[in-house]
Amino acid sequence: MNPNTGDAAPRTVRLIELAHGRSGDKGDTVNVGVIARRPEYYPLLEQLLTVERVREHFAGMITGDVERFELPNLYALNFLLHGALDGGGTVSLMTDAQGKTFSTAMLRMELTVPAGVLEALESGQ
């Protein structure tokens, strides 16, 4: 509750609280799989992790576009980040030429979750 207004305030959470994941490379593209820690979180991830939001999050880190695929059967989203690996493979000069740490780069994203949503999800309402 917001003590001044009496309203429940929206909560800021890091994506890593709601999801885990794994990333890997294909040429100059990184894929980031984002997996809901609880099935109930999946609709929220689908709603909040838009292509636009992810593109904005990785601004300055990727030169190409972002694609999103849904796997509701696994409570997961798969993102392709194009132009993420400085050419990829052995051409890349990056420490993380295989994109292994892009999973947590994604998961450090801060999300604003509407008031009460997480609590409602957790109590199964």
Next chain:
Amino acid sequence: MTQGSMIRIASGQGFWGDLLTAPVDQVRNGPIDFLMLDYLAEVTMSILQKQRSRDPSQGYARDFVPLMGEILPDCAERGIRVIANAGGVNLEACRDAVLAEARKAGLAGRVRIGVVVGDDILDRLPELIARGHELRNLDTGEPLETVLDRVQSANAYIGARPIVQALERGATVVITGRSTDTALTYAPMIYAFGWPEDAYDKLAAGVVAGHINECGAQASGGNTLADWESVPDLANVGFPIIEAYPDGTFYVTKHPGTGGRINRATVTEQLLYELGDPREYITPDVIADFTTIRLEDAGPDRVRVHGVRGRAPTDKLKVSISYHAGYKAVGTLVYGWPDPVKKAQAADRILRQRLDRLGLRFDEIRTEFVGWNATHGPLAGPPPPDLSEVELRVAVRSTDRAAVERFTREIAPLVLTGPPTVTGFAGGRPRVQDIVAFWPALIDRREIEPFLRVEVTEA
């Protein structure tokens, strides 16, 4: 193996260089019917091609041979068959070395080695191009002709059918070149269950099982992000084992008493690894739809997988081509407290000024600050206050070898001619590395499949 019922396919190696004890443990710590070993990454073929050009008896995954010497007696005793893409670009040499190991172990007459030949199209490239196959780069659209004089290896990804043939002809060890990683796992299912070529849902299930097996312990608790600190006994991690049934249902599990973890979370992480469009996981035998996978926890370290759907494959095969694309080198120095990032940034500026003054041309100079922002870039925010040290990492790339070589001599001088409290230079001058780039392309499968040959030889 009980024909027609359930078979166990164990993963023993997720890449060349993986845990050496894993395949031995898979064979000795419990029941399995097949052991699959994945040795090939995209650039491995070019390394092997280079080894073969220096020595005609080389060009395969050498570690495979002593491993076979160690496990073949157990495998022969218990009827375990081995399937490995260890043959690289010299299948015959790999086979002969394993045959020698088998005889040395007193297994003459008890080991039959099948090889699948024909994926290597390096020598056929000029002829294929002359006949109008442009082998355009799937990422850039350029025709292969532009780099043809620098090509080092070229291999078509082949599917499970030739492996199945080898098994049908009694091979107890099947050695392939560039077969797909997943085929190593589902070929035994086709063989044991008699799945026809158009059993697409079952084949797709096999592909999913293959995707889980192909990275070894990455499906059984290794590199697991979900609650990683609670994953038990990774020192003794058990690699995954697929228990496959004729209807395409399978369980992912591992031997009792081993470390690691298999549950929905660890298997899901692996399913998403290196995934593209989940509805189109393309293999030579089937296109699997990963959005149809059903996963359920089915007991401790046991996950049930079912419901997978698939459809007919395309008329193309993927080709993996590697070519020489210049040179690179990486120099590192460590800067200490106070203000390590500021010092490393100053050193980077000085280095770049000197490279510039020398008139050296690079396609790229990349600077990273390991310990601050090397992996997460701008997401890392400003350097944390009172940081103790940071590693300056400068990498260069050029088609001019001399420029890269000169760069390697500009790192050490920074120690006495740059910012203070610098260390971490004991490793000596950076090494100039050849860049072997990957060129993905497609080819009509009718250009490859008629050339595939299966040979089975007895020890």
